Amino acid sequence: MNNKPKIGVYVCHCGMNIAKTVDVEAVSEFASRLPYVKVARNYSYMCSDPGQQLIKEDIKNEGLTRVVVASCSPRMHENTFRKTLAAAGLNPYYLEMANIREHCSWVHENREEATAKAKKLVYAAVAKVRLLEPLEEKEVEVEPSALIVGGGIAGIQAALDIAAAGFKVYMVEKTPSVGGKMSQLDKTFPTLDCSACILTPKMVDVASHPNIELMTYSQVEDITGYVGNFNVKVRKKARYVDINKCTGCGACAQECRLAGTIPSEFNMGLGKRAAIYLPFPQAVPAKYTIDKERCLFLTRGKCGKGPKCIEACAAGAINFEQQDEIVEFKVGTIIIATGYELFDPAKKPEYGYADYDNVITGLELERLVAASGPTGGEIVIGKGEKAIVPKEVAFISCVGSRDESVGKPYCSRVCCMYSAKLAHLVTEKLPDANVRIYYMDVRAFGKGYEEFYDRVRREGVRYIRGNPSEIFKRGDKLVIKAEDTLAGRTLEDEVDLVVLATGLEPRQDAREIIDILKLSQSADGFYLEAHPKLAPVDTATDGVYLAGCAQGPKDIPDTVAQAKGAASSALILLSSGKVKVQAQISNINEATCRGCGYCVEICPFGAIDLVEVNRMGNIVQVARVNEALCKGCGACAAGCFSGSAQQKSFKDQQILPQIAVLGAMK
Amino acid sequence: MNTDLNTEMQSFIQKYDLLGCIQCGRCTGGCPVTVRTNLNVRRIVYDSRNEEVLEELAKLPEIWDCTACNTCAVRCPKGLKPVEVLIGLRNILVEEGSVEPTVRDALESIFREGNPWNKSRATRCDWMEGLDVRIVEPGEKVENLIFVCCTIAYDPKVQGIAKNLVKILNKAGVDYGFIGESESCCASEAHNMGEEGLFEMAIEDNTELLNSYEAKRLVAISPHCYAAFKNQYPDLKAEVIHYTHLLKELLEEKKITITKECAEKVIFHDPCFLGKQNNVFDEPRYILKQVGGAELVEFDRKRERSLCCEGGGGKMWVEGSATKAERLAETRVKDAREREATVLAVACPFCVLTLDDALKARGFEEEMRVAEILEFIGPLVE
Structure with a gap:
C-alpha cells in the first residue's frame, strides 16, 4: 500500500428509512473525525444517480482511495457502488458497506441508541476498508454445449430451444423413451388438447435435430468441473438391442415367451408387455429394449431352446452380449429437468388403494380413458366376468397433498384441474355415470382454469366439500365415509369407482443428482432454486439451471415456460462464451498448509482439492482452491486449523481490526 | 371484553391449535360414531374458536359420544387433535363439577x-x-x-x-x-x-x-x-x-410353542389404541398364525381401517346421546359372522366387554365366541 489511504464515507438517509431512526448528520460528522477519512457526507439516496455522482466526484477531486457507504444490506447495493468505484477508476473491491438499515434503523426504535450503533458500524467499516486489497474478476471460456438431464416435456422444450439457437445439446433420459409423464396423459386441461398430439412432434424433433445428441436408457454417473467447463460421464445402459439395426417392427415382442405377462410401466400396470418392449407406440426412439430384470435368458441364462426374439428379429438387432457403455463429454451448462413422482396412495391405507381394484389413481384412469391405453379407451374396472362399467364415480382430491399426516404439507397444484378434466372425460365416455369430486378447496388459478371448472360443474359433475376419511366395502360397492362440510352432513356414499387425485412428490432418486452437483433441496424435497422470485430457474451452483417439476409441482404451461426460462439462462452463458468468476474467493497459503484435508471436507462446492507439492525435496499434500468453483462462502477459512485458508476481502488481518473497533467502542 | 376469559380463550385456541384447522371435514368423515349420534367434531372445532360459546358447547350431550379412538387426530392433514378438543370441553364440565354421577x-x-x-x-x-x-x-x-x-x-x-x-x-x-x-x-x-x-x-x-x-x-x-x-x-x-x-x-425364540391344534376360523379385531394409534398390527396376527389348525381371516375394515368398538373415551361409564342405528360392536360381530368366523379375537379388555355384549345381543353365542388373544392361546401353549 502506497501512502496513507484517503477514505470517503457516505451516509445514506434512505428517505426516512434510516434518517427517521438514525441521526445521519451526527453519524457523518462522527465519521469525518475518524482516522484517514478525507470526506464524510450524508445524502437522501446514495444509490440514486446524484448520490453516486457525489462519490465519483470525490474520488476525482479529493483523490479518495477507499470508500465506505453506510446504507442498506450489501446484498441490495454492493454491486451498484462497486460499479460507481469502477466508473471513477478505482478498484471496485476498495468498497466496504456499513449496513445501518437492516441491521440498525429497521430493527431499533430508540434514536439515540440507534445512532450510537450506526456510528459503531461505520467506524468498523472504516477500520476495515483501509486494509482491503484490489481484486480482479477473472473470466473463463464457456464450452458451447449444454447437458439436459431428463427427457420429459421440460427437458424436451429446453433442448429444442438451445438447439434452435445453434448450440450442441446432450439429452440424457433414464428410461427407454423421451416423453415423460406427459406422454401418459390422454387430454390436457383446460383446453382438452390431445396430449400425444401436441407432444409427439416435439419428441420426434428432439431425436432428429442435428444439434441434439439423445441418450435414452442412460444415466448421468458423474459431473466434475465448473460453470462453462463441466465434464460429464454418462452410462448408456445395455438395451441388448442394437439401436442402429432395430427397425421397431415389434416382431420380437410378439414372439417373446413373456409377452403379455409383465406389468407395463407406461400403462401403470393396467396393461401387460413382453420382456423385450417398446414402452408405448409413439416412443422415441422407436427402438426396443430388453428388460434385464425380467428376460428369461438374462436372468436364468436359458429361454426355452433359445431366445425366440433372436429368431424373430429379421434385422439381427438383438445382442445379448451388449455391455453398458460409458461416454464422456464436456458442456458449458446444465439443465436439470428430472421431473417428479406421484404420491403412493398405499401410504394412506384408509383409502384402501392396496385392498380394492376399484380404487385407482388419476394417472391410472388417464390410461383407461386413453384410446392407446390397455382397454382401448373404455372405462372398465376388473377383468373377464367380474369386469364392470362404473355408474357411481367419485374423485378424492388432495391425496398426498396439503397433508401433514403423510409429510406432504404443500399443494401439488395440478390435482384440482386434472380431477376436473378426468371427471369431464368420464361424463363424456359414460353419460349415465354420476360423477362427484370430494374436495377441500378448488384451486383453479391458471388461464382458463376457473372457466373450465365452471364448465365441468355445469356438465353435471357434483362438487362435495369434504375430504373423505375412509373407504370400505359393503357388498359390491365401495363406501366413502366423509362429511359434506357445507351441509354439516355425514355421508356413507356408495360408489363403484374411486379415483384418488394423488399429489406430486420429489423423485426417489433425487439424491443422485444432489450428490453429483451439490444441489440443495427445499423443505418439500424438490430442488431449490437460487431465489424464489428473482432467480427461479437458477441454482446455487453457477451454470446449473432447473426446469419443470424437479423444482416443484407445476402444470404443463408453467413447466414449458420455466423450461424456456432455463434455456434462456443457459443461452446467456453459451452465447456470451465467457463467464466471470467470483473475485472474493478463498486462497490457501501452501507454505503453511499442513494438508489435513479438513477444508476439502467442509467445502460445500467441492472447490478444494488436495494436491501433492514438493516442499524442500519432500512430497507433501496441500490444499488448493479451484478458483472457478469457489463461491467465497468462507467455510474453509473459518474451519482451517492453521489459518492457511483465507478469504479475499475477509482475511483475518482485515476483519480483526474491524472487530477490535466494535469491542473498543462504548 | 372480559380479559380473564380472553386469556383463557387464547390458551384454548392455542392449546389445540384451532387456527390451524382448514375445516376439511376429514375428522368428522372418519369419526366412527357419526352413524349413531349427532357428534360433528369438525363443527365443534369450528365453534370452539369463539370464546363466548365454550361452556355452551361443553353442555352438548354428544361430546360424551366420542370414544377417543383417535381416528380424527390420526387422519387430520394439519396435525390437529380434534379428539383433544372434545376432551378439553369435558374438562370444563369436570372443573364445574357437572359430570354424570357414574x-x-x-x-x-x-x-x-x-x-x-x-x-x-x-x-x-x-x-x-x-x-x-x-x-x-x-x-x-x-x-x-x-x-x-x-x-x-x-x-x-x-x-x-x-x-x-x-x-x-x-x-x-x-x-x-x-x-x-x-x-x-x-x-x-x-x-x-x-x-x-x-x-x-x-x-x-x-x-x-x-x-x-x-x-x-x-x-x-x-x-x-x-x-x-x-x-x-x-x-x-x-x-x-x-x-x-x-x-x-x-414364539420366535421358541421359548413357548403353541402345540395344541384348534380347528377354528379366527378373525382379529384391531383395537384402536393398539392399531390405529400405535401401528401395532402385525404382532397379534403373527401370534394367531402360530395356532395349528386354525384359519385366520380378516375383516374388510381391518388394520388402519378397523371399526371402533366404542369401548374407550369413558364409554364404560357414560352412555352418551347415541340413539340411531346399532352399536358399532354389533356391526362388528355381524361382519365377523358374515366371514364365518368362530372366534372373534381381540387384544384389549374393553373390546372383549363391548364385543361380547354385542355377540349376546345378536344371539351368536352358538356360532362364535369373543376371545382375548391370551385367553385363546393360553390353553394351547405348552
Missing part, C-alpha cells in the same frame, strides 16, 4: 383406590389366587415389568387375560415381575373423561413408582395403558411395549 364415581375411585371400578386397592391382586405369580419390589432388577390394567385386575369377565399371561410367562421361563397392590390406574380414561388434574397427578405418581424398579421394559397388557405410557408419560425410563410384542418374541 363418571364422577369412576374419577373419585381412581383418586382414592387407584382404579376406576370402585374397588378396594387391597383386592387388586385377588385374581392371582392359586397362581404362581412373581411379584417384584421397587429397586429390584427385572427384564419385563408387567402392568395389569384395572379392568383386567377387577372384572372377572377379563381376569383370564392376566391369568393366562402368568401361565405363559412361567412356561417360557422369562424374567418378569408383577407390581402387586401398589399398582395404580394409568388414568388414560381419566384423561379421556376430561379430568386433566387427576391425569397429571397419576403421571407423576406412576412415573415415580414405575421408575423405582430396575426394569428394562414395561409390558402393558391393555392397549389403553400401553398407549398412555408410550405417548403421554414422557419420563418413563423403561421401554414401553405391549404384551403382543413380548409374545411374538417368545
Whole structure:
C-alpha cells in the first residue's frame, strides 16, 4: 500500500428509512473525525444517480482511495457502488458497506441508541476498508454445449430451444423413451388438447435435430468441473438391442415367451408387455429394449431352446452380449429437468388403494380413458366376468397433498384441474355415470382454469366439500365415509369407482443428482432454486439451471415456460462464451498448509482439492482452491486449523481490526 | 371484553391449535360414531374458536359420544387433535363439577383406590389366587415389568387375560415381575373423561413408582395403558411395549410353542389404541398364525381401517346421546359372522366387554365366541 489511504464515507438517509431512526448528520460528522477519512457526507439516496455522482466526484477531486457507504444490506447495493468505484477508476473491491438499515434503523426504535450503533458500524467499516486489497474478476471460456438431464416435456422444450439457437445439446433420459409423464396423459386441461398430439412432434424433433445428441436408457454417473467447463460421464445402459439395426417392427415382442405377462410401466400396470418392449407406440426412439430384470435368458441364462426374439428379429438387432457403455463429454451448462413422482396412495391405507381394484389413481384412469391405453379407451374396472362399467364415480382430491399426516404439507397444484378434466372425460365416455369430486378447496388459478371448472360443474359433475376419511366395502360397492362440510352432513356414499387425485412428490432418486452437483433441496424435497422470485430457474451452483417439476409441482404451461426460462439462462452463458468468476474467493497459503484435508471436507462446492507439492525435496499434500468453483462462502477459512485458508476481502488481518473497533467502542 | 376469559380463550385456541384447522371435514368423515349420534367434531372445532360459546358447547350431550379412538387426530392433514378438543370441553364440565354421577364415581375411585371400578386397592391382586405369580419390589432388577390394567385386575369377565399371561410367562421361563397392590390406574380414561388434574397427578405418581424398579421394559397388557405410557408419560425410563410384542418374541425364540391344534376360523379385531394409534398390527396376527389348525381371516375394515368398538373415551361409564342405528360392536360381530368366523379375537379388555355384549345381543353365542388373544392361546401353549 502506497501512502496513507484517503477514505470517503457516505451516509445514506434512505428517505426516512434510516434518517427517521438514525441521526445521519451526527453519524457523518462522527465519521469525518475518524482516522484517514478525507470526506464524510450524508445524502437522501446514495444509490440514486446524484448520490453516486457525489462519490465519483470525490474520488476525482479529493483523490479518495477507499470508500465506505453506510446504507442498506450489501446484498441490495454492493454491486451498484462497486460499479460507481469502477466508473471513477478505482478498484471496485476498495468498497466496504456499513449496513445501518437492516441491521440498525429497521430493527431499533430508540434514536439515540440507534445512532450510537450506526456510528459503531461505520467506524468498523472504516477500520476495515483501509486494509482491503484490489481484486480482479477473472473470466473463463464457456464450452458451447449444454447437458439436459431428463427427457420429459421440460427437458424436451429446453433442448429444442438451445438447439434452435445453434448450440450442441446432450439429452440424457433414464428410461427407454423421451416423453415423460406427459406422454401418459390422454387430454390436457383446460383446453382438452390431445396430449400425444401436441407432444409427439416435439419428441420426434428432439431425436432428429442435428444439434441434439439423445441418450435414452442412460444415466448421468458423474459431473466434475465448473460453470462453462463441466465434464460429464454418462452410462448408456445395455438395451441388448442394437439401436442402429432395430427397425421397431415389434416382431420380437410378439414372439417373446413373456409377452403379455409383465406389468407395463407406461400403462401403470393396467396393461401387460413382453420382456423385450417398446414402452408405448409413439416412443422415441422407436427402438426396443430388453428388460434385464425380467428376460428369461438374462436372468436364468436359458429361454426355452433359445431366445425366440433372436429368431424373430429379421434385422439381427438383438445382442445379448451388449455391455453398458460409458461416454464422456464436456458442456458449458446444465439443465436439470428430472421431473417428479406421484404420491403412493398405499401410504394412506384408509383409502384402501392396496385392498380394492376399484380404487385407482388419476394417472391410472388417464390410461383407461386413453384410446392407446390397455382397454382401448373404455372405462372398465376388473377383468373377464367380474369386469364392470362404473355408474357411481367419485374423485378424492388432495391425496398426498396439503397433508401433514403423510409429510406432504404443500399443494401439488395440478390435482384440482386434472380431477376436473378426468371427471369431464368420464361424463363424456359414460353419460349415465354420476360423477362427484370430494374436495377441500378448488384451486383453479391458471388461464382458463376457473372457466373450465365452471364448465365441468355445469356438465353435471357434483362438487362435495369434504375430504373423505375412509373407504370400505359393503357388498359390491365401495363406501366413502366423509362429511359434506357445507351441509354439516355425514355421508356413507356408495360408489363403484374411486379415483384418488394423488399429489406430486420429489423423485426417489433425487439424491443422485444432489450428490453429483451439490444441489440443495427445499423443505418439500424438490430442488431449490437460487431465489424464489428473482432467480427461479437458477441454482446455487453457477451454470446449473432447473426446469419443470424437479423444482416443484407445476402444470404443463408453467413447466414449458420455466423450461424456456432455463434455456434462456443457459443461452446467456453459451452465447456470451465467457463467464466471470467470483473475485472474493478463498486462497490457501501452501507454505503453511499442513494438508489435513479438513477444508476439502467442509467445502460445500467441492472447490478444494488436495494436491501433492514438493516442499524442500519432500512430497507433501496441500490444499488448493479451484478458483472457478469457489463461491467465497468462507467455510474453509473459518474451519482451517492453521489459518492457511483465507478469504479475499475477509482475511483475518482485515476483519480483526474491524472487530477490535466494535469491542473498543462504548 | 372480559380479559380473564380472553386469556383463557387464547390458551384454548392455542392449546389445540384451532387456527390451524382448514375445516376439511376429514375428522368428522372418519369419526366412527357419526352413524349413531349427532357428534360433528369438525363443527365443534369450528365453534370452539369463539370464546363466548365454550361452556355452551361443553353442555352438548354428544361430546360424551366420542370414544377417543383417535381416528380424527390420526387422519387430520394439519396435525390437529380434534379428539383433544372434545376432551378439553369435558374438562370444563369436570372443573364445574357437572359430570354424570357414574363418571364422577369412576374419577373419585381412581383418586382414592387407584382404579376406576370402585374397588378396594387391597383386592387388586385377588385374581392371582392359586397362581404362581412373581411379584417384584421397587429397586429390584427385572427384564419385563408387567402392568395389569384395572379392568383386567377387577372384572372377572377379563381376569383370564392376566391369568393366562402368568401361565405363559412361567412356561417360557422369562424374567418378569408383577407390581402387586401398589399398582395404580394409568388414568388414560381419566384423561379421556376430561379430568386433566387427576391425569397429571397419576403421571407423576406412576412415573415415580414405575421408575423405582430396575426394569428394562414395561409390558402393558391393555392397549389403553400401553398407549398412555408410550405417548403421554414422557419420563418413563423403561421401554414401553405391549404384551403382543413380548409374545411374538417368545414364539420366535421358541421359548413357548403353541402345540395344541384348534380347528377354528379366527378373525382379529384391531383395537384402536393398539392399531390405529400405535401401528401395532402385525404382532397379534403373527401370534394367531402360530395356532395349528386354525384359519385366520380378516375383516374388510381391518388394520388402519378397523371399526371402533366404542369401548374407550369413558364409554364404560357414560352412555352418551347415541340413539340411531346399532352399536358399532354389533356391526362388528355381524361382519365377523358374515366371514364365518368362530372366534372373534381381540387384544384389549374393553373390546372383549363391548364385543361380547354385542355377540349376546345378536344371539351368536352358538356360532362364535369373543376371545382375548391370551385367553385363546393360553390353553394351547405348552
